[in-house]
Amino acid sequence: MANVTFKGNAVTLLGNEVKVGDKAPDFSVLANDMSAVTLENTKGQVRLITSVPSIDTGVCDAETRRFNEEAQKLDNVKFLTVSVDLPFAQKRWCAAAGIENVQTLSDHRDLSFGKAYGVAIEELRLLARAVFVVDSSDTVTYVEYVSEATNHPNYEAALEAVKQAK
Numbered sequence: 001m002a003n004v005t006f007k008g009n010a011v012t013l014l015g016n017e018v019k020v021g022d023k024a025p026d027f028s029v030l031a032n033d034m035s036a037v038t039l040e041n042t043k044g045q046v047r048l049i050t051s052v053p054s055i056d057t058g059v060c061d062a063e064t065r066r067f068n069e070e071a072q073k074l075d076n077v078k079f080l081t082v083s084v085d086l087p088f089a090q091k092r093w094c095a096a097a098g099i100e101n102v103q104t105l106s107d108h109r110d111l112s113f114g115k116a117y118g119v120a121i122e123e124l125r126l127l128a129r130a131v132f133v134v135d136s137s138d139t140v141t142y143v144e145y146v147s148e149a150t151n152h153p154n155y156e157a158a159l160e161a162v163k164q165a166k
Helices: 058-071 087-097 112-116 155-164
Strands: 028-030 036-038 046-051 077-083 102-106 130-134 140-145
Touching: 028 112, 046 058, 046 155, 058 077, 058 087, 058 102, 058 155, 087 102, 130 155, 140 155
Parallel strands: 046 077, 077 102
Antiparallel strands: 028 036, 028 102, 046 130, 130 140
16 A cells, blocks of 8 residues: 555555556545536546545645646546545535536545545545546556645646546
């Protein structure tokens, strides 16, 4: 498993670490309208999927805003951000932040995404910060488990991986 810290303290990640070349694991999370969303809902598209501890924190806010801006520049790419925040809180935050190009998804029910992608933090019941690029045939083409969950991901590397994915 990836070694991750949260505010300098080592944490335990539940699930299986995802690696480049793996078939993207399926998951079931909730959209802001409480409807179920799975990997199948975005089949045939390139996806940039981020997991964040909480949309209401500074780094998560900045990250989601950055990917929202970048999403405007890319066609046929779906940007998804998953956290354990409640769908109501995500919807409120998106409205206040003007987020229209990133779909926020809630993993609060059963950590389906967190466990499938190896980002569920056992001690905190939050998700570690990570970025995954999944191509249109559901193959993982890029993975970054951010070693310190309160740090930013490598935006440039993730965006380059999205541009290279088919």
